[in-house]
Structures are given as C-alpha cells and as structure tokens.
Amino acid sequence: MEVLTLGLQGEIFALEADIVREILDLVPVTEVPNAPAFVGAVINVRGRVVPLCDLRLKFGMERSQSSRDTRIVVIEVLIDGEPTIVGLLVDKVYEVTEITADSMEAVPRIGLRWRPEFIRSVGKRGADFVIVLDIEQIFAPGPQSNDLTAA
Amino acid sequence: MAAGDPAETFRQEAQELIEQLEHSLLDLEQTPTDRDLVDSAFRALHTIKGSGAMFGFEAMAAFTHHVESAFDQVRKGKLQPSPSLVGLALEAQDIIRAMILEPDCDLADRQKTVLDQLAQLVGSAADAAGQEAKASAPASQPAQKQRWRITFSLARDAMVMGINALLLLDELRSLGHCTVTALTDAVPPLAEIDAESSYLRWDVVLTTDAPRSAIDDVFIFVQDDANLSITAIDLSTEGRLGEILVDRGEVPRRVVEEMVASRPPLGELLVEAGQVAPEAVKSALAEQKHLIRDQADSAKEAKAASSIRVPAERLDELMDRVGELVIVQARLKQQANSNGDPLIKAVAEEMERLTSELRDTTMSIRMVPIGSLFSRFRRLVHDLSRDLGKKVSLVTTGEETELDKTVIERLNDPLVHLIRNSIDHGVEGTAERLAAGKTGEGEVRLEAYHSGAQVVISVKDDGRGLDRVRIQAKAEENGLIPPGAKLPDDELFQMIFQPGFSTAKEVTNVSGRGVGMDVVKRGIESLRGTVDIGPRSGGGTEVTVRLPLTLAIIDGLLVRIGHGRYVIPLPTVEECVELSLADDARSSGRSFLNIRGELVPFIRLRDLFASPLPADPYQKVVIVSLGECRVGLVVDQVIGDHQTVIKSLSKLHSNIKAFSGATILGDGSVALILDIEHLIEWAQEQTDVAMLEAGE
Numbered sequence: 001m002e003v004l005t006l007g008l009q010g011e012i013f014a015l016e017a018d019i020v021r022e023i024l025d026l027v028p029v030t031e032v033p034n035a036p037a038f039v040g041a042v043i044n045v046r047g048r049v050v051p052l053c054d055l056r057l058k059f060g061m062e063r064s065q066s067s068r069d070t071r072i073v074v075i076e077v078l079i080d081g082e083p084t085i086v087g088l089l090v091d092k093v094y095e096v097t098e099i100t101a102d103s104m105e106a107v108p109r110i111g112l113r114w115r116p117e118f119i120r121s122v123g124k125r126g127a128d129f130v131i132v133l134d135i136e137q138i139f140a141p142g143p144q145s146n147d148l149t150a151a
Numbered sequence: 152m153a154a155g156d157p158a159e160t161f162r163q164e165a166q167e168l169i170e171q172l173e174h175s176l177l178d179l180e181q182t183p184t185d186r187d188l189v190d191s192a193f194r195a196l197h198t199i200k201g202s203g204a205m206f207g208f209e210a211m212a213a214f215t216h217h218v219e220s221a222f223d224q225v226r227k228g229k230l231q232p233s234p235s236l237v238g239l240a241l242e243a244q245d246i247i248r249a250m251i252l253e254p255d256c257d258l259a260d261r262q263k264t265v266l267d268q269l270a271q272l273v274g275s276a277a278d279a280a281g282q283e284a285k286a287s288a289p290a291s292q293p294a295q296k297q298r299w300r301i302t303f304s305l306a307r308d309a310m311v312m313g314i315n316a317l318l319l320l321d322e323l324r325s326l327g328h329c330t331v332t333a334l335t336d337a338v339p340p341l342a343e344i345d346a347e348s349s350y351l352r353w354d355v356v357l358t359t360d361a362p363r364s365a366i367d368d369v370f371i372f373v374q375d376d377a378n379l380s381i382t383a384i385d386l387s388t389e390g391r392l393g394e395i396l397v398d399r400g401e402v403p404r405r406v407v408e409e410m411v412a413s414r415p416p417l418g419e420l421l422v423e424a425g426q427v428a429p430e431a432v433k434s435a436l437a438e439q440k441h442l443i444r445d446q447a448d449s450a451k452e453a454k455a456a457s458s459i460r461v462p463a464e465r466l467d468e469l470m471d472r473v474g475e476l477v478i479v480q481a482r483l484k485q486q487a488n489s490n491g492d493p494l495i496k497a498v499a500e501e502m503e504r505l506t507s508e509l510r511d512t513t514m515s516i517r518m519v520p521i522g523s524l525f526s527r528f529r530r531l532v533h534d535l536s537r538d539l540g541k542k543v544s545l546v547t548t549g550e551e552t553e554l555d556k557t558v559i560e561r562l563n564d565p566l567v568h569l570i571r572n573s574i575d576h577g578v579e580g581t582a583e584r585l586a587a588g589k590t591g592e593g594e595v596r597l598e599a600y601h602s603g604a605q606v607v608i609s610v611k612d613d614g615r616g617l618d619r620v621r622i623q624a625k626a627e628e629n630g631l632i633p634p635g636a637k638l639p640d641d642e643l644f645q646m647i648f649q650p651g652f653s654t655a656k657e658v659t660n661v662s663g664r665g666v667g668m669d670v671v672k673r674g675i676e677s678l679r680g681t682v683d684i685g686p687r688s689g690g691g692t693e694v695t696v697r698l699p700l701t702l703a704i705i706d707g708l709l710v711r712i713g714h715g716r717y718v719i720p721l722p723t724v725e726e727c728v729e730l731s732l733a734d735d736a737r738s739s740g741r742s743f744l745n746i747r748g749e750l751v752p753f754i755r756l757r758d759l760f761a762s763p764l765p766a767d768p769y770q771k772v773v774i775v776s777l778g779e780c781r782v783g784l785v786v787d788q789v790i791g792d793h794q795t796v797i798k799s800l801s802k803l804h805s806n807i808k809a810f811s812g813a814t815i816l817g818d819g820s821v822a823l824i825l826d827i828e829h830l831i832e833w834a835q836e837q838t839d840v841a842m843l844e845a846g847e
Contacts, residue, residue: 030813030821031715032804033760034833039803042813042821047475049798049813049821079802086801139803 001099003123005130006073007092009061014123014132015075017096021085024072043087045074052087058138059114064091079139086139099123099130161206163460165251168195170526172244176237177529183232192240193222199247211250217266218243221273230273238537239268241530297359298443299366299383304337304352306376311347314373320353322369327359328447352378358447380404463556466517473506473513474704474796480506481794481817507794510704519559521599521608522550527563528570532595535574542581542592543574549599554606558678558698562608565674565682569610569694570595572668577614577692589613589690605722606698613691617644617684625652641779644684648672679811707795707814709822710773710786713762716822718795718814719784723775723827727789730770744772744783753783754834775827782831795824809833 003014004023022045029041029052041052052072056063069092076083103124107116120134172195179188196219204212218240224230243265246258301323305316323329334352338344357366363381370379382404418436421427480502487499525547536543554562578584578593585591596611619640626632626646646652650669668684675682680698687693699705699722707718708727726746730753734744744751753772757764772783795814800807811826 028818028820030823032800032807032810032823033715034809035804035807042800042804042823044815044819044821047478047815049800049815051801051803053803082802084801084803086803 001101001104001132002096003099003130003132004073004096005094005125006071006090007069007094008056008059008090009064012094012125012128012130013055013090014099014130015073015088015135016132019075019077019135021074021076023093024074024087026066026070026072043072045085045087048085050074050085050087052089053139054089055133055138056089056091058118067091069093075135077135077139084139097125099125099132104132158206161202161208162251164202165199166248168199169244169248169251171195172199173241173530174526176240176244177533179232180234180237180533183237186226189222189225189232193219193226196222203251208251208254211247211254214243214250214262214266215247217269218247221269224273233272236272239265239272241533243269297383299355299357299359299363299381301355301357301366301379301381302352303355303370303377303379304334305349305373305378307348307350309349309373309376312376314376316349316351316353319369319373320355323355323357323366326361326365326369327357329358330356358443382408466556469513470517473510474798476506477510477704477794477796478815478817482819485817510794514555514704515553517556518553519556520550521552521554521559521562521606522547524559524563524566525550525597525599528566528597531567531570532574535571539574540580541574541578543578543595544592545570545595545597547597552599552601552606554698561674561678562696562698565671565696566597566608566610568668568671569696570597573610573612573614573692573694577612577616579615583615587615602697608696608698609693610696611687611691611693613687613689616686616691617647619643622646641683641685647684648682705795705797705824707793707824708773709790709793709816710771710784711788711790712756712760712786713764715760715762716790716816716820717756717786718793718822718824719773719775720795720824720827721792723777725774725776725781728772728774728783730772730785735770746774746781746783749781751781751783753785754831755785757785757787759830759834759837777827777831782827784825784830793822797824 002017004017004020005012005014007013024045027043029043031041032039035041037054038057039051039053042049043052044050054063071090071093073088073090073093074085075088076085078084079086104121105123107119107122109116112119114131117137118134120132123130123132172192175188175192175195179185179192182188196215200212200215200219203209203215221230221236222240225232225236230236242261246261246265249256249258303319305314306312309316320329320331323331332354334354335350337352338350344350359365363383366381370377373379418427418433422429480499483502484499487495490496528547529545532543532545535541573595574593578595579587579589581591584593594613597608598611599606599608601607622643623632623638626643626649627634627636629649629652631646631649631652632638632643648668648671652668672682675696675698678698680696682697683695685693685695706721708721708724710717710719728744728746730744742753742755744753751774757766767787770785770787771789772785773789774781774783793814793816797812798814799812800810804810808829809826810823811829812824813821814824816822
C-alpha cells in the first residue's frame with residue numbers, strides 16, 4: 001500500500017496516498033466562527049473554498065504554533081456519500097512510501113491513546129511504527145466534539 | 152452523456168413538441184375559432200408522429216396518427232374544436248408523452264379509451280379518412296404551393312413619385328416564404344449617386360399558395376413604370392433559360408410562359424418514352440413536394456430561433472470558470488493598485504471591464520424567461536378546475552421576466568403548491584361565488600416582475616381570502632401561539648408556513664394535508680428567497696415570493712471584524728453609520744441606535760464571533776433591513792463593495808447557519824458571506840442564553 005507519511009506532534013501517521021490531491025504550504029486561513037474547533041477554518045485551494053481540519057485536535061493533541069514545516073495536505077474524502085475536498089493541517093510531511101501488507105498489524109486493543117476506530121492499521125517502517133489513519137471514519141458524521149480521545 | 156443517441160435527441164425534441172402541443176390545445180380551449188392554433192397543434196402532432204416513426208417509436212406514431220387525423224378534420228373545418236375534443240387531445244398528449252418517455256409501460260387501455268372516444272367524436276367519416284390516410288402513409292398533403300420568381304426594378308424617379316420599394320417587398324413577404332436578392336449592378340459610384348433615384352433591381356423568390364393575381368396586385372400601382380417579370384418556377388423543369396431570355400428582353404414573357412405551359416412536364420415525357428412507370432413518377436413527385444415543404448419548414452425554423460442546444464452542465468462549468476476569472480481579476484486589480492505602475496493599472500482596468508461584461512453575458516446565458524414555467528401551470532389549473540368542479544382561469548403576466556435557470560427549475564414545486572392551495576382553499580365554488588356577488592369563474596393571477604436585485608412572483612386569487620379566526624384557532628390548537636394571543640395580521644398569517652398547519656376542513660387529494668406551505672417556505676428559502684402571505688386588496692389572497700436574480704454571484708459589502716473579513720449581501724444593506732463613543736459606552740445595558748428618530752437595535756458581531764482582537768476605536772454600524780425590521784451590525788471597518796462569487800461551504804460546515812457561503816477575495820484569502828436572517832436569529836438565541844444566565 002502506498003502511503004503518505006506525516007508528522008503530528010512527533011508521532012508518525014500515514015494516509016493512503018491515492019486520496020491525497022496535493023500538499024500546500026501554509027496559506028492564509030479564515031476562521032469560521034461557531035464552527036467545531038476540529039474544522040474551525042476554511043482556506044482557498046485553487047479557487048475552491050475548502051474546510052481546513054486540524055487533525056491534532058481530533059487526536060486530543062495540543063494546537064501547536066505553525067512552523068516552517070507546517071503543511072496542508074489536501075485530500076478527497078467521502079463525507080455522507082459525497083466526495084468532499086478537505087485540507088488537513090499537519091506539522092510535517094515526510095514522504096510517499098510503500099508499506100507492505102505483511103508488515104501491517106491489526107490495531108492493538110491497548111497501548112494506544114487514540115480512538116481505535118480512527119486507525120486502520122499499524123505498519124512498521126524500519127524500527128518505527130506508522131499509524132495508518134482511517135480517514136473516512138474520522139470524517140464520519142457523528143458527534144463532533146473536541147475530545148474524541150479514548151477516556 | 153448520450154449526445155450521440157438519436158433516440159435521446161428525439162425524446163428531447165418531442166418534449167418541446169409536446170409542450171407546444173399542450174400550449175396550442177390550452178389556447179384553443181380559450182379561443183376555439185383561432186385557425187393558427189389548430190394548425191400549430193396539427194403540425195406538432197404531425198412532427199411527433201413523423202420523427203417518432205423514424206426513431207423506432209412505431210406504436211406511439213400509430214397512436215398519434217389517429218389524433219392527428221382528428222385535427223386534420225378540424226383543420227378542414229369538418230370538425231369543431233369542442234372542449235371535449237380538446238380534453239381528449241390533452242389526455243392523448245399525456246399518453247404520447249408517456250409512450251415516449253417510458254416506452255415499456257403498458258398504456259393499451261388508456262389508448263383504447265381515448266381512441267374510442269375520439270372515434271365517436273370524429274365519426275365514422277373521419278375514421279374512414281384515417282384508414283385511407285394510413286394506407287398511403289405520409290399523410291397530410293400540404294396546401295398547394297407554388298414558387299414564383301419575380302424580378303423587378305422601379306423607374307429611376309419612382310422614389311420621387313412616392314413609391315417605396317420596401318413596402319412592395321413587405322407585401323410580397325406577407326404572401327409567403329420570400330427570398331429577396333437586391334441586384335446592385337446598376338448602382339453608380341457614390342459620387343454620381345442621386346439620393347432620390349432608384350438604382351436597384353430585386354430578384355425575389357416567393358413560395359406562396361396565393362394565386363398569381365395576388366402577386367400582380369402587389370405591383371398594381373407601379374407596373375406601368377416598373378420593369379417587372381413574374382414567372383412560375385416549374386418544379387419539374389429548369390425554367391431558367393426562359394427566365395434569362397425574358398430578363399434580357401429577347402423574348403416576351405408571354406411567349407415563354409406559353410411555351411412552358413405547352414411543354415409537358417418531365418415526368419410525363421419520361422412516361423411517354425416508356426422509361427418509367429406512371430406510379431413511380433407520381434410518387435417521386437410527391438416526394439419532391441414533400442422535400443420542398445420540409446426545406447421551407449426547416450428554413451422557417453432556423454430563422455425563427457437561431458439557437459443551439461447546450462447541456463446545462465456546460466453552462467455551470469462556464470459559470471465556474473467565470474467565477475474564477477472574477478477572483479483572479481480582483482487579485483490583479485489589487486496588485487496593480489499597490490504596484491503603482493500606470494501601465495499595469497491600465498491593463499487591470501481593461502481586464503475589470505472585460506470580466507464584468509463576460510460575467511454579465513454568462514449570467515444572461517443562464518437566464519430563462521419564467522414564461523416556460525408559467526405555461527406548465529395552465530395545464531395544472533385546467534386539470535384542477537375540472538377535478539374540483541370549480542371554474543378557474545389562470546391569468547399570467549410578466550412571462551418575459553428572466554431568472555437563473557437553476558432557480559426556475561427549483562421554483563416549480565413551490566409554485567405548484569401555491570396554485571393548488573389557491574384553487575383548493577381560496578377560490579370558492581361557482582354557487583358560493585355567485586352568492587357573494589362575484590363572477591362565477593374564479594381567477595388565479597400569476598405575476599412576475601423585477602424589483603431591484605430581486606424577482607417578485609406573486610400568486611393571487613380572488614377567492615374567500617384568509618380566515619383570521621380559523622388561522623388563530625388552528626395556531627392555538629397546534630401550540631404555536633398561546634391561547635388568546637393577539638398577533639398582528641402579518642405575523643398570524645406567517646403561521647400558515649409552519650409545519651403541519653392546515654385549516655382546510657377536510658382533506659382532499661389536492662391539498663389540505665398540512666404538508667405544503669412549510670415545504671413551499673423551505674423550497675423558497677433554499678433559493679435564498681422569502682415568501683409572504685396576506686390578503687389581496689379587493690378580496691382574495693396574495694402570496695408573494697421574492698427571489699434573488701442569481702445564485703452564483705452577488706454584490707456584497709466587504710467588512711472587517713477583528714482580523715476576519717465578511718461579506719454582507721448588498722441588497723440588504725440600507726446604510727452605514729459610525730458607532731458613536733457614547734452609544735458604544737452605553738450599550739452594555741441597551742443596544743439601540745437612534746437613526747433619524749427611529750429605534751434600531753444593533754448586534755456586535757465581534758462579540759458574536761468571539762473575536763480576540765480589541766475593537767477598533769471607531770466602529771461602524773451597517774444597518775441591514777430584513778423585511779420590516781432593521782438591525783445594525785457593528786463591525787470594525789467597512790472595506791467597500793465586492794463582486795462576490797458565491798462558493799458553498801462543505802458538508803462539514805453545513806450546520807452553521809449564520810453563513811450562507813464563502814467567497815474568495817482579491818488577495819486569495821476566503822471571506823464568509825453572512826446570512827443575515829439566520830445571523831439575527833442566532834444573535835437572538837445568544838442574547839436569550841445570556842439573559843437566562845444573568846437571571847440565575
């Protein structure tokens with residue numbers, strides 16, 4: 001499986017590469033008052049108004065200052081059966097890489113800080129682990145609260 | 152896309168033909184004596200049949216044939232276009248439509264009923280005629296037409312004598328399809344032209360069913376001075392030689408005509424020579440006539456509407472591109488202004504002009520006259536008045552009013568509801584009307600007109616009007632208002648738009664189930680429009696729908712709140728004033744402004760949007776109007792007007808009602824568009840919450 005690996009506060013996560021449309025440097029962000037913090041802003045991607053999602057908030061991380069490495073990963077995801085373009089704010093983008101199926105392991109029940117339904121699998125990359133996200137689950141309609149971390 | 156599928160093309164064309172047919176039939180019901188309408192209905196039927204058979208809709212063509220035959224009888228004056236015939240034809244038209252759109256469905260029973268009734272009406276004579284026509288396939292013979300070549304020039308001093316060649320040509324045109332060529336070889340160089348002299352010659356080809364004498368009559372006053380030749384163009388021979396000879400004055404016209412008349416047609420010559428069978432010539436001639444007629448018809452159509460068919464999604468795409476262009480243009484303008492280079496600035500201004508023209512043109516392409524929608528309702532009213540046994544006529548005005556095509560499409564259902572309601576609840580039965588001193592026939596008026604940046608559509612009836620007492624009772628029953636509440640009329644009437652609200656005493660299959668008006672309201676609101684109901688002056692009810700001209704681009708007022716920029720739709724803005732320090736300081740307790748003696752409440756958007764930045768020292772208030780009420784919106788800065796290309800927000804933000812969309816500014820950043828109505832509702836809720844908290 002081809003994946004794009006990215007960094008969120010030191011952890012390495014991965015997205016399936018084929019849903020990624022482009023990777024942008026940080027652009028001016030427009031906040032949407034009263035929106036859930038996870039999707040608290042919109043950006044302009046080639047003339048489209050696209051929601052900007054802060055994955056860190058979905059995983060109960062702190063909102064951090066943007067740095068030189070901050071990127072926006074533009075993906076296309078099905079929300080409610082409708083293909084939607086979404087921007088993901090990430091701390092760092094590493095590379096597009098291949099994770100072989102045999103190096104992937106099922107999501108362990110314990111030992112994870114995050115809600116298991118957001119994680120598709122855990123892959124090994126060298127000595128490190130890569131957490132492959134289940135993007136559709138993350139955007140699945142449901143209670144949009146800010147602390148979706150496992151209690 | 153099925154662009155290459157001929158059957159699909161036929162379906163689309165047939166839709167239009169059926170609409171044309173329906174139109175003619177409904178008109179015919181009103182004015183049964185209008186021969187043009189009979190012809191138009193006949194033509195539509197004929198074309199549907201012909202092209203249907205060509206594209207494999209044989210069953211439909213066979214069925215249509217019978218209806219066509221009946222109308223042929225009407226055309227020939229053997230049958231009257233009675234209401235029952237028109238009703239039957241409408242029913243038949245529905246069947247034809249169904250047969251085209253769903254070729255698999257079984258309509259045999261309905262067909263048979265219609266055909267039986269039709270046969271009764273037309274009588275056995277028509278039936279026989281129908282059989283005969285069927286046997287000799289492409290039925291109806293066109294009226295015998297003849298083509299004439301007319302060449303004339305006026306005497307040099309004709310214009311001085313008060314003769315106007317244009318009038319002659321117009322008169323010729325009135326006789327039939329007419330092609331005029333002006334021959335300019337006699338015109339001298341400009342310097343030598345005497346403005347009052349006539350130098351032109353005209354070569355006219357006229358196809359007409361009028362006799363030769365009618366053409367002669369045209370020239371009756373000029374024939375002494377004019378050089379005139381009128382020749383019949385023989386369809387089976389090349390009459391050109393004689394024409395040329397006459398033109399040259401080599402042979403008198405009379406001689407040529409006699410020669411032509413004495414010469415047997417080509418077909419006869421061939422038959423005589425034994426080369427072809429007489430029947431073959433006959434059929435070839437028929438084919439030829441038909442061809443000519445078809446050519447004439449298509450030429451006429453091409454002239455009447457030189458338009459092309461474009462898939463709707465391409466128009467949407469075009470609109471998107473233009474939207475992007477407008478955004479890029481705004482960026483260019485900003486760059487040019489900050490750069491200061493006069494050359495760049497000039498280019499930017501030119502670009503601005505072009506983009507705004509391009510935008511207007513693109514928008515106008517998407518504009519469709521609302522008449523296309525109105526004409527659908529005539530059938531609705533016709534059917535409803537029959538089903539409900541009420542006599543109702545539909546009067547429409549402002550059919551030429553144009554609206555964005557998306558708006559028109561989505562306007563259909565709400566308007567159907569409104570018209571149904573008017574006829575079912577509003578207009579009384581004939582007896583009741585007569586007792587109330589009204590005319591026996593009720594009237595529903597459908598009006599459309601422009602009002603500023605909005606289009607107003609009103610549905611009015613002259614029925615019994617709104618029953619205040621019953622609406623009040625029903626609203627109390629549904630718990631919408633406390634018992635005995637005294638509401639102003641307009642607020643009370645708005646209750647009708649609440650879900651589940653119906654004052655109809657009994658449920659009919661037309662309306663009265665209480666789904667309807669709330670659906671209407673939602674439908675209109677989804678088009679960013681508003682709907683109001685009230686009594687019509689002079690009795691009856693009036694429902695007014697107000698819609699924005701387009702959904703794609705609006706004029707907006709760009710404002711800044713904290714570091715966020717927002718667009719307020721310009722049509723709602725009344726004025727901008729400064730928030731005086733005194734008002735600002737006082738407003739912790741009350742948030743009112745005194746605008747020329749009127750009390751205007753205001754909302755601090757920076758509080759509502761929780762802006763972290765400190766407020767500007769001189770805040771502005773944008774006064775917006777929302778129907779009757781006026782509200783001030785406090786902003787940090789009014790930036791200016793902005794051509795706003797509306798981009799919808801994604802599903803992730805669809806539950807945030809205060810913003811109707813977003814737009815992209817000149818610097819590439821995004822600004823949110825305020826939905827004033829929902830914004831004020833939201834502010835109201837916030838205040839209520841704050842008051843509750845304060846009370847605790």
